[in-house]
Amino acid sequence: MPDISVIISLLLAGILTDNYVLARTTGICPFLGVSKKFQQALGMGIAVIFVIMCATAATWPIYTYLLVRFNLTYLKTIVFILVIAALVQFVEIVLKKFIPPLYKALGVYLPLITTNCVVLGIAEENIAKGRDFMTSIIASFGVGVGFLVAMIVFAGVRSRMENCPSPKPFKGIPITLVAAAIVALAFGGFKSIGG
Amino acid sequence: MSSNKKLMILLRGIITENPVLILVLGTCPTLANTTSMFQAVSMGLAATVVLIGSNFVISLLRNIIPDTVRIPCYIVVIAAFVTAVSMLLQAYVTPVYDILGVWLALIVVNCIVLGRAEMFARKNGPLDSALDGLGMGLGFLLALLVMSTIREVLGAGTILSGMTAFGIEAIKIPVIYDLRMPFLVESSGGFLVFGILIAVMAKITEKRGGLKRKSFSCEGCPSAHICHKTSCSEVTELAAEAFDVAVENKEIEIENTEEKEVSENA
Numbered sequence: 170m171p172d173i174s175v176i177i178s179l180l181l182a183g184i185l186t187d188n189y190v191l192a193r194t195t196g197i198c199p200f201l202g203v204s205k206k207f208q209q210a211l212g213m214g215i216a217v218i219f220v221i222m223c224a225t226a227a228t229w230p231i232y233t234y235l236l237v238r239f240n241l242t243y244l245k246t247i248v249f250i251l252v253i254a255a256l257v258q259f260v261e262i263v264l265k266k267f268i269p270p271l272y273k274a275l276g277v278y279l280p281l282i283t284t285n286c287v288v289l290g291i292a293e294e295n296i297a298k299g300r301d302f303m304t305s306i307i308a309s310f311g312v313g314v315g316f317l318v319a320m321i322v323f324a325g326v327r328s329r330m331e332n333c334p335s336p337k338p339f340k341g342i343p344i345t346l347v348a349a350a351i352v353a354l355a356f357g358g359f360k361s362i363g364g
Numbered sequence: 365m366s367s368n369k370k371l372m373i374l375l376r377g378i379i380t381e382n383p384v385l386i387l388v389l390g391t392c393p394t395l396a397n398t399t400s401m402f403q404a405v406s407m408g409l410a411a412t413v414v415l416i417g418s419n420f421v422i423s424l425l426r427n428i429i430p431d432t433v434r435i436p437c438y439i440v441v442i443a444a445f446v447t448a449v450s451m452l453l454q455a456y457v458t459p460v461y462d463i464l465g466v467w468l469a470l471i472v473v474n475c476i477v478l479g480r481a482e483m484f485a486r487k488n489g490p491l492d493s494a495l496d497g498l499g500m501g502l503g504f505l506l507a508l509l510v511m512s513t514i515r516e517v518l519g520a521g522t523i524l525s526g527m528t529a530f531g532i533e534a535i536k537i538p539v540i541y542d543l544r545m546p547f548l549v550e551s552s553g554g555f556l557v558f559g560i561l562i563a564v565m566a567k568i569t570e571k572r573g574g575l576k577r578k579s580f581s582c583e584g585c586p587s588a589h590i591c592h593k594t595s596c597s598e599v600t601e602l603a604a605e606a607f608d609v610a611v612e613n614k615e616i617e618i619e620n621t622e623e624k625e626v627s628e629n630a
Contacts, residue, residue: 194395194551198475201391243451246469247443254436286392286473293466338567339559342388346559353552 171304179304183311185359189287190319191352192360196287200320201345203278205331210324214317216278218310221288223260224253225309228292229302249292257283287316323352373492377499383476384507385565390476393467394508395554399519402526404512405505406460407467410449412501414471415480417445419497422485429486438481439472446471459529476504507561514557519548 171179189195196217203213228249236242261279264272282288291312295305326348335344383389390411397407421441422429429437450468453461461468471477480500485493516523521541525534547553 192551194554195392195470197391197395243447246447246450246472247440250439250443250472251436254439286470289473290466290470293469297466336563338563338570343559343563343566346555346562350552350555350559353550353555354547357547357550357552 171301171307175304176307179308180311180314183308183313184315184318185356188315188319188356188359189290189312190316191349191356193290195290196285196316199282199285200316200323201342201349204320204324204327207321207324207328210320211317212274213278213282214313214320216275217282217285217287217316218313219275220253220257220260220279220282220285221291221309221313221316222306223256224288224292225295225305227252227256229295229305232296233302245293245296249289253288253292254283287312319352319356323349326352370492370495373495374499377496377501377503378506379503381500382503382507382565383479383500384504385562386569387479388562389479390474390504391558393470393474394504394511395551395558397464397467398508398512398515398554398557399549400516400526401509401512401523403463404508406464408501408505408508410453410460410464410468411471411474411476411504412498413449414442414445415477415497415501415504416494417448417497418442418477419480419485419493420490421445422481423488423490423493426486434486435478435482438478442477442481443472459527463526476500511554511557511561514561515548515553519545519550519553 183189187193190197190200199213199217204210231248231252232242232245236245236248257279261272264275264279291309295308300308327345330344330348339347377383381387384391384394393407393411398404418438418441422438425437425441446469449471450461453464453468480496484496488496513523516525517537517540521544522534522536524532527534545553548557
């Protein structure tokens with residue numbers, strides 16, 4: 170179990186200072202595509218936390234106990250993406266069978282994140298930074314919550330923005346990106362916390 | 365097929381169907397790798413090599429791969445090329461490998477690569493597919509180069525930074541360097557420049573009768589085969605409805621139990 174100060178700094182980095190969506194610009198497709206309504210954003214965010222934690226719990230042992238042991242570390246990317254894709258399908262089937270209410274709430278979002286940048290990105294980062302299992306799980310949780318926070322904040326901004334008139338060429342994606350720029354600028358203020 | 369048509373396939377990716385500025389695919393690597401021109405060109409070239417290779421191989425295998433498991437097969441082919449490219453870069457051009465970092469591995473989940481396999485390579489011959497890969501790759505490279513030039517010149521006030529490993533020093537642009545806006549090289553500047561560029565492209569193409577412009581669609585989505593829906597917004601609206609219904613049911617349940625309790629107490 171890592172030190173409490175390590176845990177806090179990891180969580181702070183994932184949620185605020187080094188937010189995967191707004192500071193590192195990963196996982197932009199769901200961030201822009203599924204943030205029109207607050208409820209959608211909430212559902213997507215929770216589904217991402219869930220998948221990220223599962224993916225880390227699966228990829229870390231596979232890398233450490235299989236790939237490193239048999240000297241196959243160069244297969245990392247191929248193995249990770251396949252494991253994540255299979256895992257999401259598996260989780261979907263299990264939820265459908267055993268926890269129908271949860272499946273109803275999250276089920277539709279699960280396939281959308283199979284091959285999301287955030288999920289593969291955090292799996293690769295945990296390995297690249299040589300974190301141990303518990304630290305990896307905590308870091309993944311922080312990143313997931315950071316994604317959820319970014320989604321919720323942006324959904325709020327966007328619901329206001331949709332009602333505002335914008336110049337014709339800016340309609341749709343461009344004005345959404347400009348709004349995202351302002352939200353990201355606001356999040357940039359947290360950078361000084363990390364030091 | 366005439367050479368004219370081959371040229372059209374090549375040019376389409378670069379201009380009329382530019383993957384980044386018209387189709388709006390591959391937004392994540394575009395935003396993350398355009399802080400300097402060097403990084404943008406590195407990313408563009410790496411993605412181009414992967415695109416040509418994966419399109420060529422997927423097209424060769426298009427009659428062998430069963431339709432139901434095609435996406436996992438495509439992902440394996442793409443991941444193999446990404447691994448090969450990253451190993452080559454690590455061995456021969458380490459500065460490029462270092463500057464791209466995790467983004468090299470993330471080419472696997474780049475929507476452009478999987479999108480082109482799904483949209484083009486599985487329906488066309490190997491040579492055409494390789495040409496399409498080259499065109500799309502160059503279009504990606506061009507968009508990255510334009511965006512990174514704007515961001516680096518206005519945000520950092522330099523050109524050619526980050527290339528000290530190759531013996532090239534960054535050049536400070538005299539007046540602009542003093543007036544630089546550092547926020548442009550941060551993530552927020554990326555969103556802003558990208559949004560404005562798409563709007564400018566929309567304005568230019570509008571006069572020519574308007575090119576087919578797509579919003580976030582399932583065509584490039586790697587998960588489209590599992591989710592069987594025509595677009596993400598539909599899926600999420602369905603989800604929101606299901607959520608509403610669930611909440612309502614819960615509320616009714618709670619009300620019923622409360623009523624029961626009240627009647628029992630009475």
